Amino acid sequence: MKAIAVPVEELRPDWAKLPGSVSATNVPDFARGTGFLFRKGDILGNSDGSSLSARLESLIAHAPAGYSLHLLQMEADEISEDEAGLRLAGLVAGPGVELQGPVESRVNLVAKGRGLLRVDQARLDRLNEVPGVAVFTLYDGMAVNAGTEVAGAKVIPLVYPSTRLDEVAEIVAQKPVVDVVPFRPLRVAVLVREHLKPGPRARFSGAVSHKLAWFGAELLDIAVVDSAEAIAARLSDFKARGAELILHVGGHSSDPLDLIFPALHSLGVEMERHGAPAHPGTLFWLAYWGETALFGLASCGMFSKTTLGDLFLARLMAGEHLTAQTIARIGYGGFFTREMAFRFPPYGLETHD
Numbered sequence: 620m621k622a623i624a625v626p627v628e629e630l631r632p633d634w635a636k637l638p639g640s641v642s643a644t645n646v647p648d649f650a651r652g653t654g655f656l657f658r659k660g661d662i663l664g665n666s667d668g669s670s671l672s673a674r675l676e677s678l679i680a681h682a683p684a685g686y687s688l689h690l691l692q693m694e695a696d697e698i699s700e701d702e703a704g705l706r707l708a709g710l711v712a713g714p715g716v717e718l719q720g721p722v723e724s725r726v727n728l729v730a731k732g733r734g735l736l737r738v739d740q741a742r743l744d745r746l747n748e749v750p751g752v753a754v755f756t757l758y759d760g761m762a763v764n765a766g767t768e769v770a771g772a773k774v775i776p777l778v779y780p781s782t783r784l785d786e787v788a789e790i791v792a793q794k795p796v797v798d799v800v801p802f803r804p805l806r807v808a809v810l811v812r813e814h815l816k817p818g819p820r821a822r823f824s825g826a827v828s829h830k831l832a833w834f835g836a837e838l839l840d841i842a843v844v845d846s847a848e849a850i851a852a853r854l855s856d857f858k859a860r861g862a863e864l865i866l867h868v869g870g871h872s873s874d875p876l877d878l879i880f881p882a883l884h885s886l887g888v889e890m891e892r893h894g895a896p897a898h899p900g901t902l903f904w905l906a907y908w909g910e911t912a913l914f915g916l917a918s919c920g921m922f923s924k925t926t927l928g929d930l931f932l933a934r935l936m937a938g939e940h941l942t943a944q945t946i947a948r949i950g951y952g953g954f955f956t957r958e959m960a961f962r963f964p965p966y967g968l969e970t971h972d
Contacts, residue, residue, distance in 0.1 A: 620697055620778045624687040627679050638664030638671065641699060641777050643689040649681035660700050660724055660777045663690070691778050700724045703779040708772035710784070710791045711746070711754055713737075713798025716769060728756075728770040733835075734799040735937035736761045736769050743797075746790045749783055751775045756797055758952075762933035762964035763799060770797045802834045802936040805864050808857035809841040810850065812869030812878075827866075830929070833966050834936040836864075850882035858911055864935055865908075867915040872902050879915065888913065892943040896950030900927025905941055912941070925963040926955065933964050 622643065630637075642657040656674040657663065664671040678688070693699075698706075701721045708718050708726035715734055720726040730736070738759040746752055756770040763769060774783075809827055824841055831838050839862055844850050857865050871877045872893065883890070888908045895903040902917045903926075912935055916928045927949065931941060939945075952959070 620694060620776075621692040623690050623692065625690060626685070626687045627682045630675055630679055630688065637675070637690070640690040640692050643691050643777060646678065646688065648677070649683070650677050662699055693778050696781055697778045698781050700774050700777050700779060703774040703781070703784065704772055706781075706784050707752065707754065707774060707787060710787050711743075711770075711772060711796040713795025715799035715801065716797060719768075721773070725771045725773040727768045728772065728797055730763045730765055730767045730769055730799040732765045732799070732801055733833075734763065734801040735933055735939075736763050737795075737798045737800055738770075739794070739796045742790055742794075746787050746796065749786050749790070751779055751783060752787060754796070758962060760930065760934060761962060762802075764965060769799060800937045802836075802933075803938050805834075805836045805936060806839055806861050807831055807836045807864045807866065808839040808860070808862040809866045809868060810853055810857070811841060811843045812845070812867070814843060814845070823868075830932070830964070830966055833964060834933070836936060845878075847878045847881045847885070850878055851885050854882065854886060854888075854908075854913075858908060863911055865911060865913045867913060869917070870915070872904055872915055872917070883913075891941070892946045895927055895946050895953075897927040897953035897955065899955060900953075903927050903931070903946070905931070905943075905946065925960070925966075927953065929963050929966075 625637075640663050642659060642661045642663060645655050645659050646657040648654045648656050656678055678686075701724055704721050704724055704726045705718065708728060712718060712728050715731055716728040717731050718726050719729050736757055736759060738756045740759060743754060743756065747754055751774045753775055754770060754772045757763070757767075811823075815823060827841065828838055839857065839860055842853050842857075844853050854865065867879060870879050872879065883906060886908065888906050891905045891907055893904045895901060897903070900916075902915075904915045906913045914928065914931065914935075916926070930949070931946075934941060934945075952962070955962075
């Protein structure tokens, strides 16, 4: 790349050299007193030679004395920032996102459909260490709607060496760095350990149905039970009916004698993790019964709010197999104040506590 400054007084003899050069600055439209003849990053004469001549004539006639046009001349292995941004975005994007732009040299990565945002932070960090590369994202593990801008990609210089993108390609290794994984239509059953009056029961059922419908899941049943034998029997019934996820709501999981524990033991179900480093949601628990996931929340009231369970619900709906290690890592950012509302599935703001 070669940077040159061309005084307006010297423009006419050098016009033949200008097409293909890149404007290094925003060049004001001095005649109109508003707007720009060229914007930073514009390739001069890229589309319409007559338009280029008219704009240069206007610049010569109306620019203040001593004004210079600052230009960048590309070498053979260099490309414009727009082209580089498009290539960069194409390298990092997975099948669940589409590219939009470039807009002011930035290419947006947009969710094609409703799903779970997945960002490989380790590779994201590595590619952002490549000089001139800038890829920025929302947080990994967020549930997003179709059309959500989940990331942006651009290069910082106006002219960029294409060999740098070869470095990016090596880091990416043909695996998405940013993707949106569609939710799966899981079959879900709910086991309730609280006897609710008609009003609270209706609110609870409505909240459960609303959240599961947002993911596209199928609600098999909501059952109320009050003994270890009834819990085991109902869990067996749910599994026989094809439940892929069972939500256990209520009980006292901090009590080692709570009825859920002998029921799980009688079925040969082992706890994956009991307790989570988050608030609200400390008493969350997770178990697996073959391919069926079971997780517990402290009370029915938790479904009228957004808690840790909502974050894990989104990940399960996207087909992720949660582990004790997964739950342990939620502590960073696990203090769910109002300011953290953006991290939760956008069921509707009324669900945030």
